[in-house]
Amino acid sequence: MIRKLRIRAFKSIFDQTIELGRVNCLIGANGAGKSNILEAFGVLGAAANGVVDDESLLRRGVRAGLPRLYKSSFSQDRTQPEIRMEATRHDGAYYRISLLNPLDEPEPAWTFKTEALGVEDEELLSVGVRNTLKMNPKAGYAALKLVELAADNPVSILMNSLQTYAIYSPNTPTLRGIAPDQQSRLPVGLNGGQLAEGFGGLLKEVALLERADLLDPLFEMIDWVSDIQATTQAAALLSPKVPRSTWSLKFTDRYMAPSRNELTAYDASEGALYVIFAALLCLSRKSPNLMAIDNLDQALNPRLVSRLVSHLSAWLQFSNPDKQLLFSAHNPAVLDGLDLQDPEVRLFTVSRNNHGHSIIRRIEPSEELIHLNQSYPLSRLWMMGNLGAVPHV
Numbered sequence: 021m022i023r024k025l026r027i028r029a030f031k032s033i034f035d036q037t038i039e040l041g042r043v044n045c046l047i048g049a050n051g052a053g054k055s056n057i058l059e060a061f062g063v064l065g066a067a068a069n070g071v072v073d074d075e076s077l078l079r080r081g082v083r084a085g086l087p088r089l090y091k092s093s094f095s096q097d098r099t100q101p102e103i104r105m106e107a108t109r110h111d112g113a114y115y116r117i118s119l120l121n122p123l124d125e126p127e128p129a130w131t132f133k134t135e136a137l138g139v140e141d142e143e144l145l146s147v148g149v150r151n152t153l154k155m156n157p158k159a160g161y162a163a164l165k166l167v168e169l170a171a172d173n174p175v176s177i178l179m180n181s182l183q184t185y186a187i188y189s190p191n192t193p194t195l196r197g198i199a200p201d202q203q204s205r206l207p208v209g210l211n212g213g214q215l216a217e218g219f220g221g222l223l224k225e226v227a228l229l230e231r232a233d234l235l236d237p238l239f240e241m242i243d244w245v246s247d248i249q250a251t252t253q254a255a256a257l258l259s260p261k262v263p264r265s266t267w268s269l270k271f272t273d274r275y276m277a278p279s280r281n282e283l284t285a286y287d288a289s290e291g292a293l294y295v296i297f298a299a300l301l302c303l304s305r306k307s308p309n310l311m312a313i314d315n316l317d318q319a320l321n322p323r324l325v326s327r328l329v330s331h332l333s334a335w336l337q338f339s340n341p342d343k344q345l346l347f348s349a350h351n352p353a354v355l356d357g358l359d360l361q362d363p364e365v366r367l368f369t370v371s372r373n374n375h376g377h378s379i380i381r382r383i384e385p386s387e388e389l390i391h392l393n394q395s396y397p398l399s400r401l402w403m404m405g406n407l408g409a410v411p412h413v
Contacts, residue, residue: 021344022181022310024108029092029100030063031056034377041366043333044346045358047402048370049411053378054348057370058187058312059083061346063090064105067117068182070163072130079203081187081210081312087121087130096375102133107182112140113174115162115182129158137162139174177342184308186210188301192319195293196285198263207306208297215293216267216285218300220250225305234338237331238299241324242292246274257284269296290319295328302335302345312346322353322399329357333365352399360385360398367398369409383407 026037032053038044046054062082066072074084093099106116116136121127137145145165147155155161162179169176186205190212193199201213208218226234239245254268269285271292285293298316301307317325336343359365360383367383383389392401401407 021110021342022107022178023110024106025057025061025064026104026106027057027060028104030060030103030105031090031092032372032376032378033057033060034092034094034097034375036378036380038368038380039366039382040344040346042336042344042364043329043358043366044344045329045354045367046346046348046370047350047355047367047407048409049372050350052370052372052409053380054370055083055187055314056378057380058314058346058348060105061107061182061185061310061312062187063103063119064107064115064117065182065185067105067119067132067135067160068115068162068179070160071158072119072132072160073128080185081189081203081314087126088123090121091123094376107178109174109178111174113178114138115175115178117160127158131157132160133157135160135162137165137175137179144169144175181308181310181342181344185310185312186308187312187314188212188297189314190294190297190318192290192293195290195297197265197268198286207304208300212293212297214265214267215297215300216250216265216269218304218306219248219269219296220267221306222300222304223250226303231338234303234335235299237327238295241295241327242289244273244275244289245271245292247272248296254284257282258286262286269293291321291324294319295324298328298332299335302332302343303339305339307339307343309340309343311344312348314348315350316347317349317351317354320351322351325349325351326353326357329354330359332357333359333362352402355398355402358398360389367407369407371409381408 024039027033028035048054059082062080065080066076078084102118102120104118108114118133119130120133121130135147147161166176188210194201195212195215201209201211203210208214226232249270251270271283271288273281369381371379373379
């Protein structure tokens with residue numbers, strides 16, 4: 021897994037390092053910089069693939085913006101000439117870049133100033149692109165280095181995780197299948213498109229592995245459902261005026277009469293769709309090994325989101341022991357699903373200091389916190405100010 025991410029001079033992040041686990045929850049006020057952490061990985065992933073431009077960033081779920089909005093610019097600090105980022109795996113494999121783009125006359129593709137790739141003391145690539153003759157400064161060379169390495173090389177694994185990284189931001193119309201997804205992917209699009217096809221694929225995966233029990237928590241959380249299927253035969257369950265895709269989710273309601281107990285994602289609870297989306301991403305072997313969900317808690321009842329979060333680590337570990345998830349949240353109930361005594365489950369607060377810098381702090385299970393948690397749930401401790409990152413409103 022990727023254990024460390026360092027970010028310098030990117031948006032609201034002046035210079036921060038975050039040490040990651042399997043499940044990584046980011047909490048804090050609106051505008052504190054949570055999404056900027058997720059987007060830093062998107063920029064690094066685009067660089068690992070060889071080019072950083074609007075198209076490559078949008079494909080990873082990063083918001084497109086002017087270069088002056090990507091580069092840190094604080095009134096009390098000197099603006100840094102370049103954005104710097106570095107990701108390091110648990111086995112020492114690392115990828116490090118510095119990127120430039122003119123503020124006043126920005127170009128479509130960013131320029132690589134430096135790029136380095138290696139494992140601990142063994143450097144496989146170190147290029148100061150701008151100072152190297154006959155090399156395209158807008159093209160990354162680390163991706164080309166991978167053709168010389170075996171697929172199981174730690175550097176190859178690191179770069180593959182970065183290259184396939186994406187930020188998912190599901191929305192209800194796309195999950196229902198009535199609005200297109202602008203960024204299609206396997207097993208599901210960045211906004212939740214192809215949810216039915218993806219879930220159908222997941223059903224086949226668990227059937228082949230004879231592990232249908234993996235979906236038991238899903239059915240427990242959507243307790244009004246007795247069955248969920250992906251089908252192409254849902255026309256009779258939808259009004260002819262409703263836009264639809266080829267595949268649809270079909271839910272069987274356990275409480276309704278057998279003649280009228282089937283409905284599609286168009287009529288189902290939106291909370292059920294968000295839970296299916298998260299389960300699909302975590303369990304499917306077709307999803308990226310490194311991924312993020314922005315606002316995981318949207319549309320979910322507080323108790324439901326706590327239960328969902330409590331299953332994320334086991335689902336990820338089953339899919340691939342290397343698989344990691346970062347997610348942002350605002351609902352305090354999210355915290356009650358986190359087992360902070362599991363070292364692979366990590367909670368980070370994000371807040372702005374008096375210079376405007378985003379400060380990232382891991383909340384570790386100290387003796388004091390464990391003692392307080394015996395009397396109050398983490399959600400209450402956050403609201404009471406014991407964890408920090410509470411909005412000043």
